[in-house]
Amino acid sequence: MEKSANPPSNLANAGIYFFKRSIFAAMRSTPLSERGEYELTDGLNRLASQEEIRIIRLESWLEIGRPWDILAANMVMLPDIKPSISGEIEQGATLSGNVSIGRGTIVRSGSYIVGPVLIGEDCDIGPNCYIRPTTCIGDKVRIGNAVEVKNSAIMNGSKIGHLSYVGDSIIGENCNFGAGTICSNLRHDKGNIKSFIKGERVDSGRRKLGVIMGDNVMTGINTSIYPGTVITTGFRGLPAAIHKGLVQSRKEA
Numbered sequence: 001m002e003k004s005a006n007p008p009s010n011l012a013n014a015g016i017y018f019f020k021r022s023i024f025a026a027m028r029s030t031p032l033s034e035r036g037e038y039e040l041t042d043g044l045n046r047l048a049s050q051e052e053i054r055i056i057r058l059e060s061w062l063e064i065g066r067p068w069d070i071l072a073a074n075m076v077m078l079p080d081i082k083p084s085i086s087g088e089i090e091q092g093a094t095l096s097g098n099v100s101i102g103r104g105t106i107v108r109s110g111s112y113i114v115g116p117v118l119i120g121e122d123c124d125i126g127p128n129c130y131i132r133p134t135t136c137i138g139d140k141v142r143i144g145n146a147v148e149v150k151n152s153a154i155m156n157g158s159k160i161g162h163l164s165y166v167g168d169s170i171i172g173e174n175c176n177f178g179a180g181t182i183c184s185n186l187r188h189d190k191g192n193i194k195s196f197i198k199g200e201r202v203d204s205g206r207r208k209l210g211v212i213m214g215d216n217v218m219t220g221i222n223t224s225i226y227p228g229t230v231i232t233t234g235f236r237g238l239p240a241a242i243h244k245g246l247v248q249s250r251k252e253a
Contacts, residue, residue, distance in 0.1 A: 013041065014061050023047060066197060067170050067212045067230075068204050070153050074134045078116035087119075093126065102139065120156070138173070150185075152210070169210030172233065178221040183210040185227050195228035204228060 026047040033039045047053065064073055083098045087105030097115030101107060105119055108126030113119075117131055120139035125131070129147045138156035143149060145162040152166050157174040160166060164177050167185035185208045187193060193209040194201050211225045214233030225231075 011057075012061075014058055014063075022051065026050070066204075068195070068206055068209055070170055071134070071151060071168060071206075071209075074136050074151070074153060078118060078134055078136065081116065081118060083115070087121075087123075090126075097133070151208075155215070167210045168206070168208045169213070171211070171213045172215035172217065174216050175213055176218045178219045178223060180222040181219045182224045184225060185210040187227055193228040196230045 023043060027038060027040070027043040030038055030043045030046055033042060044053065062069070062073055062076055064070060079098060081098065081100060084100045085095075086103040087101040087107065089095065089101065089107045090109045090111075092109030093107045093111040093113075095101075095107070095113050095115070097117075099113050099115040099117045099119075101119050102121035102123065104122040106124055107113070107119075108124075108128075110128035111126035111131070112129070113125075113131040114133050116133055117135045117137075119125065119131075119137045120141065122139055123137060123141045123143070125143045126145065128145050129143050130149070131137075131143065132148070132150035134151045135149050135153075137143070137149075137154045138158075140157045141154055142159040143154075144160060144164070147160050147162060148165050148167075149160065150167045152169045152171065154160065154166070154171045155173040155175075158171050159176045160171075161177045161179045161181065163179050164181040164183075166177075166183045169183045169185070185193075187207075190207060193204050193206055195204045195209060195212065196202070209228050211229050211231060213231045214235070216234045217231050218236055219225075
């Protein structure tokens with residue numbers, strides 16, 4: 001059972017599997033657990049009584065259970081990616097360090113990219129933008145003029161409009177930033193930034209953390225977003241919402 005009340009050892013399941021089709025039959029015959037859920041681990045135990053299961057012991061493990069863990073994973077994984085340039089780099093653009101550019105992507109003149117940075121396919125980058133280390137950008141992303149992106153993950157189809165700043169943030173798919181949108185990532189007292197998990201305010205353990213933004217969010221011009229803010233999928237009318245969040249965050253800080 002997952003999260004056993006009496007663990008048999010101090011080993012943890014990393015949750016990384018390579019399954020055969022037989023797992024589906026095992027799960028169909030697995031009853032509900034004490035928590036009222038169909039536990040994958042119970043299905044594995046049932047499968048183990050029918051066929052051999054091999055286990056690999058990991059020497060290192062980085063759990064991604066909270067949104068900001070993505071940023072920690074980028075810091076570990078991106079430096080090991082071999083640089084590959086498959087897109088178009090205009091004259092006057094500068095790429096420094098480990099930078100990968102996908103097919104169909106254009107990096108326009110004046111763009112300055114410092115790796116490790118991974119940029120997907122069919123993106124439009126620049127002109128005159130600054131992309132800083134440990135940033136991962138998906139496919140069909142637009143990074144506009146005079147935009148700065150630092151240590152962030154930007155998902156497919158999002159558009160970061162001109163004169164915007166994205167620091168230590170996770171941006172969902174198909175978001176659209178109005179000009180001058182600023183994602184603040186540092187408290188004035190430089191303390192740990194608090195954010196939200198399932199509606200509960202928690203300490204992220206990070207001194208720098210920007211916005212955690214769901215898919216299809218749109219900001220207006222000159223929107224300022226306080227550190228650790230969580231914005232749900234499809235949200236609109238951001239300036240008023242962020243003002244309300246600022247008041248709440250300051251009272252709870």
